[in-house]
Amino acid sequence: MNNVNPNGVWPVMLTPFTKNNEIDYEALERLTNWYIDKGVSGLFSCCQSSEMFFLSDDEMHKITKTVKKISHGRVPVISSGHTAEALSEQAKQIVGIHNAGADVVILITNRLAKKSESDAVWLNNLQKLLDLIPDDIKLGLYECPYPYKRLISLDNLEWVSKSGRFYFLKDTSCNAELIEKRVKRVKDTPLKIFNANTATLLETLQSGVSGYSGVMAGFHPDLYKWLIENAIKDNDPQKVQIVDSFLTIAALIERQVYPVNAKFYLNKYEQTIMTDNSRALDSVLLGATEQKEIRNFSVLTEYFRKFVMEEKKKND
DSSP: OOOSSOSEEOOBOOOOBOTTSOBOHHHHHHHHHHHHHTTOSOEEESSTTTTGGGSOHHHHHHHHHHHHHHHTTSSOEEEOOOOOSSHHHHHHHHHHHHHTTOSEEEEEGGGSSOTTSOHHHHHHHHHHHHHTSOTTOOEEEEOOOSSOOOOOOHHHHHHHHHHTOEEEEEEOOOOHHHHHHHHHHTTTSSOEEEEOOSTTHHHHHHTTOOEEOSGGGGTOHHHHHHHHHHTTOSSOHHHHHHHHHHHHHHGGGGGSSTTHHHHHHHHHHSOOOOOOOOSSSOGGGSOHHHHHHHHHHHHHHHHHHHHHHHHHHHHO
């Protein structure tokens, strides 16, 4: 697929586990197809939602290969697995994920400098890392909150975008004003910005971001797809605002026991058939009250799916 970063919805994929906490590849196949059937533009495997800090390099390679095989060219697949400390080990991870089939390999911004280190150190380390990997590997960046959130500076972002090697930024700034500045800095380069924050999504879509790549795309990606496609149309701004308001409030559910709650929801209400096991959190933390909240969340999701589909039928 030539277009490695099409606009739209890019879910951060979950990793299904068996009851013994081994990777469930049959469930991963069902999940991959579910995302694609819901109309996503691409898939982000081996990220924080995938519990990549709790996966071995071999597991991340196999996950990437599996998702790439199941997607079968229907959508591009990007992947990270960039968890090591030393730059030499990071280079090995990047090459390994590339060889596993990722269309774009995503670098984690906090891996390139310590929290106390400057933006100049960050850029210097990035340049050293780029010298260690082949020039033909397409790259992206993710401002992963774990183990700490490292936002890329505007000047470093401009350098990155003009290098011609970067295609994707998963922005976690949650700051519409900053995102607008970032969009201007990367204009006319291959780099596209995807917002991970629902509350600022509509505003930033209208100022030029390319789509959404956040936790909630793992719950109802089809509603995000509708919002993105209708964000800058003038035909029904009230409906757009209503859907945006629902998605913003619904996104509060990610403050539950994530990713356990997402796995529970997908198994119980989307029939993807997986356990709610996680290596990052104990699934028993998702109690009866939280499960009732997810049930009500699912009822509203189905209501809004009908709400937007009725409009689509009218337009068709």
